[in-house]
Amino acid sequence: MxxxxxxxxxxxxxxxxxxxxxxxxxxxxxxxxxxxxxxxxxxxxxxxxxxxxxxxxxxxxxxxxxxxxxxxxxxxxxxxxxxxxxxxxxxxxxxxxxxxxxxxxxxxxxxxxxxxxxxxxxxxxxxxxxxxxxxxxxxxxxxxxxxxxxxxxxxxxxxxxxxxxxxxxxxxxxxxxxxxxxxxxxxxxxxxxxxxxxxxxxxxxxAEFAKLFHNSYRYIKFAVANQFYMIANAAGVDYNRVLDGMKQDYPRDSEIPHAGFTAGPCLLKDTMQLAAFSNNQFTLGHTAMVVNEGLVLYLVEEIKRRFGELGCMTVGLLGMAFKANSGDTRASLSYKLKKMLEFQAEGVLTHDSHVHDDPDLKTLDEVLENSDLLILCVPHTEYSELQTGDTPVIDIWGYL
Ligand SMILES: NC(=O)c1ccc[n+]([C@@H]2O[C@H](COP(=O)([O-])OP(=O)(O)OC[C@H]3O[C@@H](n4cnc5c(N)ncnc54)[C@H](O)[C@@H]3O)[C@@H](O)[C@H]2O)c1
Structure with missing residues (x-):
């Protein structure tokens, strides 16, 4: 072209x-x-x-x-x-x-x-x-x-x-x-x-296809990383260390992303537009949805496996926007995780200084002081220097 x-x-x-x-x-x-x-x-x-x-x-x-x-x-x-x-x-x-x-x-x-x-x-x-x-x-x-x-x-x-x-x-x-x-x-x-x-x-x-292919490809690419993460993690292996090793002076793999919540108003929605267009025969797109949305469910099960039932734990979620350094919560998977944990944990505390329209949000100090377990949902820059003391942190992004 x-x-x-x-x-x-x-x-x-x-x-x-x-x-x-x-x-x-x-x-x-x-x-x-x-x-x-x-x-x-x-x-x-x-x-x-x-x-x-x-x-x-x-x-x-x-x-x-x-x-x-x-x-x-x-x-x-x-x-x-x-x-x-x-x-x-x-x-x-x-x-x-x-x-x-x-x-x-x-x-x-x-x-x-x-x-x-x-x-x-x-x-x-x-x-x-x-x-x-x-x-x-x-x-x-x-x-x-x-x-x-x-x-x-x-x-x-x-x-x-x-x-x-x-x-x-x-x-x-x-x-x-x-x-x-x-x-x-x-x-x-x-x-x-x-x-x-x-x-x-x-x-x-x-042009219509080009735009949908852009977003679907990105969505599928993130699903690949998320599935690799789940496979490695289930085997007790740190995906981020594997990824860093793979990418060392190996440009062919430079595109493979880190694992993380794949959310927001466009990627899933546009993958599903393409799926609808292809009479629901867009199997890669549907599989990507199962993987990306399923990462949240996997995480909850993983927490229970590592820490036991959550009934007496307060879980702190860091980052409620759909992506880093943004205040946009549209289709954010942090809220899906929050909803699931509210059923199972004693309490859920949430923090995001970029988000201004959620009355449930707490200050970072409140979340850090009162949580038994922290989950880094979104790698906002401000979390890079996070001091969490003895509180365990789940960081699928490998950010901390
Ligand atoms: N957000 C992105 O990063 C992004 C990037 C590329 C493409 N897109 C696409 O661009 C489009 C818009 O996305 P967005 O994120 O800006 O959405 P948005 O919801 O932020 O903005 C849409 C705006 O349109 C207004 N609106 C809706 N119906 C209207 C109508 N009939 N008349 C007048 N105003 C109306 C809404 O009030 C809203 O302010 C979508 O198709 C999206 O998939 C979004």
Missing amino acids: TEVPCKVPQPSNICIVGGAGHVGLPLALTFVTRGFRISVYDKNEEILRRIEQGEMPYDEENGQPLLDQANKTGLLRLSSDPASVGDAETVVVTIGTPVDEFMNPVFKVIKNCADELLPYLSDDQLMVLRSTVYPGTTDWLDGYLKSRGKQLRVSYCPERVVQGHAIKEIQSLPHLVSGTTDRAADAAADLFGSLTDRIVRLSPME
Whole structure:
């Protein structure tokens, strides 16, 4: 696949639908640095209020300074009114695309969103779908809009950044760009060409698969490490020592990760989108789910094996976010572990200084002083110097 050049457009109006979210907001702030006038349309009025008051609501490298700058320039507008898409030349959609309780994609979120926007869309606009979607969604959306009398250009350009470093990666990674017509793809290439000169052209279906393959591959890779961990641990062998030994001057294995909780709003969800697309024949994806989600169950059994029944123990969980140095608890496996331990242990104490919306959290001192056993759920940097005295610590990450 070759990267193709594109021409940088004059800064214009962009409306980002779902623009107060983890994907939409960094994208909005980055476009502002290029001189675009951005309007953020989002249903979440509480988050909009916080952004309006100058607060960057997520842990995002360089997010706060860019928000301060955006507020000063006046190039960022916030709204909870779908009519705000009306005066934009480009509408970028970054809404959440969840799976339901049966692990099936919730198709209606895109349809409902399109229905809400329909009265305000016009034929000269470009619509860029940027959420991670079920294969075929872009072509479906194009047909749906046409069936409702709207002839706007429709493009799919998936977001591929890692949460927390989005602003840097939006400007450094190549952007996958596709369109249901060449005109749509060209316009999208010009738009993202204002952020980077690295544009990779694919068809919509190829780009949709590419994004799902990215996340599924990552999910499976973590499952491999987690399964190795469980096999080694059950044999009384330290997986992290094995891994370090394997990687010593052996570049072929450099990609194998450490074991750890594989969680968050995207990896499992997108693996399951692909599984649903392939009529549940994505066996590697399903197996990865069993391994990654099962690590928590394994851990509880392992604790009971080593320390006996938990009925008279208080267990302290360190790190409740879904990943290190983030305050995002969406689909965090720490909460799954907490739920299981609450049934079995005398008490469960939790700490995470990055998380601000969980009233059960204790201070680190409280957890350290009152726990009989500690589990490092997430390797936040602040735990690297942790002094735990005589209290045993379970550290699957090999971080301590
Ligand atoms: N979080 C990531 O790191 C990441 C990375 C790449 C891709 N993605 C994908 O990007 C998409 C968004 O993810 P996110 O993490 O930003 O989710 P999010 O929940 O943080 O943000 C979505 C935002 O959309 C808003 N919203 C939902 N429906 C809406 C509607 N109909 N109209 C207006 N606003 C609406 C919500 O209020 C929310 O603020 C998902 O498809 C996700 O899979 C996420």
